[in-house]
Amino acid sequence: MRDESGTVVWESPDTTRAAFGGDDRSRRVAAEVTSTLGTVLPGGRPAALRTGEAEHGNSPDNQDAWAVGYTPQLVTAVWVGSDDERRLKDASGRKLTGDVVPADIWRAFMTNAHQGLPVRPAPGGSRPGR
Structure with a gap:
């Protein structure tokens, strides 16, 4: 993460792990999250030109605005x-x-982050905007 002058203020450790396990319960939770987020993308707007989900919002006083979403390979918040x-x-x-x-x-x-990565289906087979 960089501040407004471009100085690095935080850097993520170079480790990754799956957010959900491979068991049935984890698959159901992942599918439910995907289904829920899919309803906020009318028209099926894709994430990084592939299957993915996203949500956005702002604080009631409009001092914060955000977007967060994921594909099967990556979760990102802004x-x-x-x-x-x-x-x-x-x-x-x-x-x-x-x-x-x-x-x-x-x-x-x-x-940019997905350049060269394979397109993978969302958990539960959901598509954006469904």
Whole structure:
């Protein structure tokens, strides 16, 4: 993670592990999460041009906006906000929400991160927007 000047402020350890196990209960939970998130993507907007799910939002006072989503290979969250409680606005002065800047950052990151990775089906066979 980098701050506004580009300085690295946190770096993830280079380890990975599955969020869900291979047992039936884990598969059911993963399928339910996929199904739930799939309903917020009308029209089946893909994550990184592949099967995936995403959600976005912002705080009631509009000081935070976020987007989070996953494919079978990667989970990513993007937060946009300030530490001095300023309300978020885009370049034209309109309210900035999670479905704009954070979602655009998330989509660009996921597309780049998935270059060369195989397309894998979502848990339970769900498709975005279903």
